[in-house]
Amino acid sequence: MIDIGQLRKEFQDERLLEKDLLDDPYDQFEIWFNDACKAQVPTPNAMALCTIDPEGMPRSRTVLLRKIERNGFTFFTRYDSKKALHIEKNPRVALHFHWKELNREVTISGILVKTSVGESRSFFSSCNRRLRLAARLPKYPSPVDYSEMEEKLESLDLQYDGTQIPMPEWWGGYRIQALRFEFWQGRSNYLHDRFKYCLCDSDGWKRQRMAP
Numbered sequence: 001m002i003d004i005g006q007l008r009k010e011f012q013d014e015r016l017l018e019k020d021l022l023d024d025p026y027d028q029f030e031i032w033f034n035d036a037c038k039a040q041v042p043t044p045n046a047m048a049l050c051t052i053d054p055e056g057m058p059r060s061r062t063v064l065l066r067k068i069e070r071n072g073f074t075f076f077t078r079y080d081s082k083k084a085l086h087i088e089k090n091p092r093v094a095l096h097f098h099w100k101e102l103n104r105e106v107t108i109s110g111i112l113v114k115t116s117v118g119e120s121r122s123f124f125s126s127c128n129r130r131l132r133l134a135a136r137l138p139k140y141p142s143p144v145d146y147s148e149m150e151e152k153l154e155s156l157d158l159q160y161d162g163t164q165i166p167m168p169e170w171w172g173g174y175r176i177q178a179l180r181f182e183f184w185q186g187r188s189n190y191l192h193d194r195f196k197y198c199l200c201d202s203d204g205w206k207r208q209r210m211a212p
């Protein structure tokens, strides 16, 4: 049995120094995101999305970041999913990126708002055919009958053979309006570099170093 207590990769020491940090955390994120792409981190846009259910129980799952913009980060999903149900009741969420090849993580907390139908449609039309067909499947109750779903997918494939696949009304995006960012750079001496940015109403983003 592998001793998971001893599982840890040794990393080259990188620093995240106060003097190198940008004033705007979106700019800082973009630099780190580009570093992750350059380092060929597999699926660098995969992030954990943590929501809170109506009973107060947290739940996280992976979603793909699809747009990085100054007014927020966007992902797309089904509006009839469990996460959407949580978000409807409580739009406060956390996002988490772990780029292990760089020994870095970024955590973002904020409030989600739905993207406009036009924006969702525009993204939907850029997605591959398989995603668009699967998105048109109705919501199935659990436990699900897999063969029934496969048959439905085949019938949708025939129905939309050679025609546009319209975006279903249960599909769309969410954009996070970030209130807090945390950037963490792991170090071999365990004195990790960690900075948080908080959005203060009048003063914009305030930054401070945190304990590792």
Ligand SMILES: Cc1cc2nc3c(=O)[nH]c(=O)nc-3n(C[C@H](O)[C@H](O)[C@H](O)COP(=O)(O)O)c2cc1C
Binding pocket: 043, 046, 059, 061, 062, 063, 064, 065, 075, 076, 077, 078, 081, 082, 083, 084
């Ligand atoms: C790498 C990866 C990327 C994923 N991307 C998405 C995504 O962009 N949108 C989405 O709705 N689900 C995505 N999923 C599936 C979700 O993790 C999740 O299983 C699904 O959305 C149902 O979540 P829910 O029941 O909590 O709503 C992805 C899963 C993985 C492993």
